[in-house]
Amino acid sequence: MFSKFVKTLLAVTAVISLMSTPTFAKTFKLAAGDGPGSSQEATALAFKSALEKLSGGKHSVTLFLNSQLGSEQDTVNDAAIGVLDMTTIAAPNLVPFSPTAGILTLPYVIQSLEEAETLTQGDFGNELRDTTINDAGVRVLTWGYGGFRRLTNSKQPVTSVADLEGLVIRVPKNEILLETYKSWGLSPTPMAWSEVFAALQTKVVDGQENPYSTIYSMKFNEVQKYVTNLRYNFSVEPILVSESVFQSLSEADQKILLEAGRKATAASAAFLRESEERIQANLEKLGMEIHEPENNEAEFIERATKVVWPQFYDSIGGVEKLNATLEILGRDPV
Ligand code: MLT
Numbered sequence: 001m002f003s004k005f006v007k008t009l010l011a012v013t014a015v016i017s018l019m020s021t022p023t024f025a026k027t028f029k030l031a032a033g034d035g036p037g038s039s040q041e042a043t044a045l046a047f048k049s050a051l052e053k054l055s056g057g058k059h060s061v062t063l064f065l066n067s068q069l070g071s072e073q074d075t076v077n078d079a080a081i082g083v084l085d086m087t088t089i090a091a092p093n094l095v096p097f098s099p100t101a102g103i104l105t106l107p108y109v110i111q112s113l114e115e116a117e118t119l120t121q122g123d124f125g126n127e128l129r130d131t132t133i134n135d136a137g138v139r140v141l142t143w144g145y146g147g148f149r150r151l152t153n154s155k156q157p158v159t160s161v162a163d164l165e166g167l168v169i170r171v172p173k174n175e176i177l178l179e180t181y182k183s184w185g186l187s188p189t190p191m192a193w194s195e196v197f198a199a200l201q202t203k204v205v206d207g208q209e210n211p212y213s214t215i216y217s218m219k220f221n222e223v224q225k226y227v228t229n230l231r232y233n234f235s236v237e238p239i240l241v242s243e244s245v246f247q248s249l250s251e252a253d254q255k256i257l258l259e260a261g262r263k264a265t266a267a268s269a270a271f272l273r274e275s276e277e278r279i280q281a282n283l284e285k286l287g288m289e290i291h292e293p294e295n296n297e298a299e300f301i302e303r304a305t306k307v308v309w310p311q312f313y314d315s316i317g318g319v320e321k322l323n324a325t326l327e328i329l330g331r332d333p334v
Contacts, residue, residue, distance in 0.1 A: 026253075027060045028085040030239070031069035031078075033093075033193045037279075038217035039271055040088045040237055041065060043144040046267030047239055050260035059256070061086070071192035073097075073173060080137035082244040088144060090210075091236040092174040093193065097136035099315040101128060103325055106312060107180045107304035110234040113272055115329050116145055120236060121265065124328060138240040141261030144268040146211040146235035147276050152224040152288075153207030154200070159228065159294045161185065161303065170196055170205040176312055180232060183307040184300065200224060211235045212279045213272075221286040228291050232304060239264060309334065 030048070034040040041063070048061035069075055069084060072093035078084035080097065091104045103109065110116050119125060120143035129140040151158060153167050161184050171177040173190040181188035189205050199205045200223040207224065214235075215221065239261065246254060284290055293300060313319045323333035 025058045025060075026249075027062055028241075028245075029064065029069070030061050030086040030088065031064050031067075031075040031084060032088045033067050033072040033075075033090070034214050035066045035217040035219075037213065038065075039144060039146045039211065039213040039268060039275075041217070042213075042271040042275075043142060043237065043239060043264050043268040044088050046271075047142055047260055047264035050263040050267075051256065054256045054260055055253070059253070067194035071194040073192065076136065076138060076240065079240055079242040079245075082242050084242060085245050086141070086239060086241045087138075088142075088237060088239045090146065090172070090193075091238065092172040092177055092233070094132065094136065094138075094238070094240070095174050095176065097138075098132045100131045100135070100317050100321070102176050102312055103128075103316045103321060104236045105174065105176050105233055106316065106322070107176070107232040107308055108301050109322070109325060109329075110236070111231065111329075112234070113145055113147070113269060116143075116234050116236055117269060118328060119325065122328075124325070132240075133243050137243045139243050139246050140238045141241050141257060142239035142264040142268065144237035144239060144265070145272045146214060146237045147272050148229070148231045149209040149211055149233045149235050150215065151207060151209045151228040151230050152215060152220055153226050154203070154224050155206050155226070157226050157228075157289060157291050159291050161299045167207055168205045170199060170208045175315075176308065177233065179308045179311055180304050183303045197223070209233075212276055212283065215288075216279045216283055221283055221288050224288065226289050226291065227283070228293060230293060230300065231297060232300060237268070 030044055032040045032044055044063050051059050051061060072089040075084055075087035076094060076097050079087050091101060095102045095105055133139050158164055164184055164186055169181060169186060169188050170191045171181055171188045178188050178190060191199060196208055197218055326333055
């Protein structure tokens with residue numbers, strides 16, 4: 001009688017342990033805020049294809065574009081509590097969950113794709129990945145790259161800080177970005193990404209800011225006329241996996257996910273290099289007017305770095321963290 005009970009118990013335990021370290025096929029749900037044609041889509045498809053190949057077809061990904069599974073910040077939360085497998089988002093939407101990731105969104109710190117790659121792919125990026133696991137319960141699998149966040153609006157050409165007067169600009173719910181616009185004299189409107197197209201269409205806000213591939217994929221050209229080539233924020237767009245989902249996988253499957261993530265990082269940089277100018281030209285053909293900030297953006301830079309940086313030293317890990325970052329990028333400390 002006892003041995004029958006033990007045998008049953010052992011069988012049940014074996015089934016449970018098989019389920020928690022799956023050797024069976026899994027289709028991961030991957031949410032994305034942006035639509036078809038975006039850098040998020042390109043990166044996610046590269047990840048899916050690498051995962052399918054590396055796992056010999058055992059694992060796959062179903063991609064849910066256009067915030068179908070909720071706003072970007074909601075999807076980080078869902079992944080953190082394990083009800084969603086994966087999400088790809090813009091870094092500003094990660095910062096509320098992991099303040100040290102704010103270093104990636106501090107204005108004018110990252111000044112090119114190459115600098116974004118340098119920061120995210122070495123020890124610095126590994127440290128950020130580990131902090132994000134602890135702070136937010138999500139793990140960076142891929143460092144995606146969207147390009148600079150360009151300002152768009154429906155009312156007037158903007159080339160100087162003074163030209164911003166009178167514009168209502170939506171920004172993500174991220175204190176660093178909000179304070180940056182305040183340093184330029186505006187009262188920006190924080191809003192979830194999933195609500196932005198409707199807000200632009202109904203003129204609840206006059207403008208927003210995002211990379212070219214995002215503007216194009218979201219069809220913002222239908223509701224926005226003017227673009228300003230600001231370079232204040234280079235959009236890092238990671239693919240995140242729920243840490244609890246990741247830990248439920250076998251070691252072999254974890255390795256496959258990490259390798260697929262690395263391949264998607266390379267593919268994301270290649271997509272940006274290949275597509276950014278082409279997409280900008282397409283948007284011009286579709287009627288958008290593109291403007292360069294005057295004096296190489298000097299006044300935007302001066303205000304944002306002087307006023308905004310000191311406000312966030314504590315949250316990013318101290319002024320030493322900023323100086324270490326600037327040193328990696330070959331620039332002078334503050
Ligand atoms: C945002 O503005 O909330 C994000 O940049 C949206 C995106 O990821 O494209």
